[in-house]
Amino acid sequence: MAGNQISMHGQWSSRWVFILAATGSAVGLGNIWKFPYITGENGGGAFVLVYLACIAVIGIPIMMAEIMLGRRGRQSPINTMHTLAIEAGHSTNWQYLGWLGVIAGFLILSYYSVIAGWGLAYVVHASSGVFTGASVEVINNVFFDLVSDPKQLIIWHSLFMVLTMFVVARGVQGGLEKAVKFLMPALFIILLLLVAYAVQNGAFEQAVEFLFVPDFHALFYKLDEHGQEYLTWNGVLIAMGHAFFTLSLGMGAIMVYGSYLPENTSITQTAFMIAIADTVVALLAGLAIFPIVFATNLEPGSGPGLIFKTLPFAFGHMEGGVVFGTLFFILLSFAAWTSSISLIEPALAWLVESLGIGRISASIMIGILCWAAGLLSVFSFNIWSDVKPLSDFNIFKDSTIFDLLDYLAVNIMLPLGGLLIAIFAVWIMSREASMEELGMGDRFAYKLWRLLMRYITPIAVIVVFLNVVGIISFK
Ligand code: PFF
Numbered sequence: 001m002a003g004n005q006i007s008m009h010g011q012w013s014s015r016w017v018f019i020l021a022a023t024g025s026a027v028g029l030g031n032i033w034k035f036p037y038i039t040g041e042n043g044g045g046a047f048v049l050v051y052l053a054c055i056a057v058i059g060i061p062i063m064m065a066e067i068m069l070g071r072r073g074r075q076s077p078i079n080t081m082h083t084l085a086i087e088a089g090h091s092t093n094w095q096y097l098g099w100l101g102v103i104a105g106f107l108i109l110s111y112y113s114v115i116a117g118w119g120l121a122y123v124v125h126a127s128s129g130v131f132t133g134a135s136v137e138v139i140n141n142v143f144f145d146l147v148s149d150p151k152q153l154i155i156w157h158s159l160f161m162v163l164t165m166f167v168v169a170r171g172v173q174g175g176l177e178k179a180v181k182f183l184m185p186a187l188f189i190i191l192l193l194l195v196a197y198a199v200q201n202g203a204f205e206q207a208v209e210f211l212f213v214p215d216f217h218a219l220f221y222k223l224d225e226h227g228q229e230y231l232t233w234n235g236v237l238i239a240m241g242h243a244f245f246t247l248s249l250g251m252g253a254i255m256v257y258g259s260y261l262p263e264n265t266s267i268t269q270t271a272f273m274i275a276i277a278d279t280v281v282a283l284l285a286g287l288a289i290f291p292i293v294f295a296t297n298l299e300p301g302s303g304p305g306l307i308f309k310t311l312p313f314a315f316g317h318m319e320g321g322v323v324f325g326t327l328f329f330i331l332l333s334f335a336a337w338t339s340s341i342s343l344i345e346p347a348l349a350w351l352v353e354s355l356g357i358g359r360i361s362a363s364i365m366i367g368i369l370c371w372a373a374g375l376l377s378v379f380s381f382n383i384w385s386d387v388k389p390l391s392d393f394n395i396f397k398d399s400t401i402f403d404l405l406d407y408l409a410v411n412i413m414l415p416l417g418g419l420l421i422a423i424f425a426v427w428i429m430s431r432e433a434s435m436e437e438l439g440m441g442d443r444f445a446y447k448l449w450r451l452l453m454r455y456i457t458p459i460a461v462i463v464v465f466l467n468v469v470g471i472i473s474f475k
Contacts, residue, residue: 007074007259009349010171015265017177021338022248022257022274024180027187028339029115030246031282032332033307036289038242040300042235043218044210048286050219050236054243055279058460061452062249062418063271065425068437070258071267076349077101077252080259081424088428097420101252102347104413106366107405108251109343110373113164114402116336117156118308119329121146126325131316136296136309139316143308147381157374160333164340165367168348169360180338184277187331190324191281194288197314202291210300211286224394233467234395240464241411246278248339250414250421252346259349267438268445288314304402344370377402395468419461426453 012018039047073080078098085094125131125142134142146152198204219235244250258267285307292310293300302309315325344366351362380387380402390396390404399407425434431450440446 024338025342067258198291203294207290244414250417
């Protein structure tokens with residue numbers, strides 16, 4: 001065994017708690033807010049297919065690797081990588097993989113908190129009854145009024161950041177365990193109710209066709225500013241990046257949660273359960289949202305506001321919509337909350353371990369930094385909405401600072417982190433060590449995992465990267 005049996009930060013009280021916490025990290029804005037809008041922007045079915053393939057072939061094996069590395073190293077990702085590199089007799093530069101994750105988590109949390117703030121604002125809107133019987137225009141205006149007002153966005157962003165820091169400062173186990181046990185099932189039930197509404201009142205067949213009948217042309221071809229089609233792999237990269245994002249992979253969040261995992265827990269089973277729960281939630285969100293998109297003639301590619309423009313319409317026209325709507329946005333905020341705390345846990349664990357800073361001071365420090373960085377995203381939706389720093393490139397022609405931050409962290413840093421994790425787990429770490437830690441002997445499942453990680457995952461990530469770089473085109 002490398003290192004300790006237990007992390008200095010403590011341990012989950014059981015395997016179930018780990019599953020709940022990791023599912024809490026995975027299920028978040030990525031599933032309910034992001035999945036539908038990027039699916040809409042990238043043409044539907046083919047995008048969903050690539051995303052599902054990435055979850056199965058890349059996501060699950062990498063999740064197993066992250067849990068395995070975390071449990072073996074039992075420290076923050078930076079120190080875990082340091083320890084395991086020494087154990088394997090390799091350079092301690094592998095610790096920079098931990099740093100990459102810390103920076104990605106920081107960037108992601110900066111804007112994640114802004115969007116989660118929209119969710120909080122919508123708890124108030126939904127409970128006030130503004131959506132009751134409201135037309136599409138009224139609902140669009142509510143959204144526009146929110147995002148165009150930096151003051152409101154800053155207030156909600158600040159509130160969410162304070163809530164996140166509060167839980168993080170107290171340690172992952174305490175409040176989080178209880179919250180997730182109850183909130184995840186509640187979110188699931190409310191999504192089912194929304195799908196039922198969409199089946200009855202929305203353009204359900206059209207939505208199913210959009211989501212599940214692949215149209216590869218719509219994924220690979222985009223229009224430039226002159227209305228000319230051009231070929232791009234960017235949609236494939238976005239699907240792959242999203243597979244990492246939605247499963248919280250590639251940046252050490254699952255690794256650090258794995259470091260609190262008791263021995264003798266099946267890593268494979270656990271990874272499958274988390275991935276399945278996460279995927280089901282995303283698909284349900286799609287099935288709840290797109291029937292309304294098509295029934296109300298909304299543009300599927302209308303961007304980050306999609307769920308805030310569609311679901312309120314459903315709430316406004318259903319029996320008990322005020323209660324359901326309020327509950328939905330409360331649950332969405334909770335789902336974001338349980339994800340955001342895992343975004344900073346890698347950095348926090350490192351500050352506590354290596355600099356000896358207390359959990360409370362460490363969370364305040366990170367919180368203030370992330371909050372300040374979040375202002376870039378706040379302004380991207382209003383006073384800087386015309387600032388498009390990379391507009392000379394076709395694929396970034398409409399990208400605001402928020403879009404670019406998201407692109408850099410999610411589509412570049414997470415897959416890169418995942419690629420390096422895969423390389424470390426099967427090329428650097430010894431076969432004996434990974435076999436011992438995964439605990440499934442030398443059976444077919446282990447061999448398959450190793451094969452996927454040795455060849456398929458790295459090749460897939462590199463091919464997609466190269467294609468995006470190769471086909472990147474100037475306007
Ligand atoms: N998985 C989260 C979501 O889908 O909303 C986002 C996330 C959390 C990404 C934690 C990465 C992470 F480490």
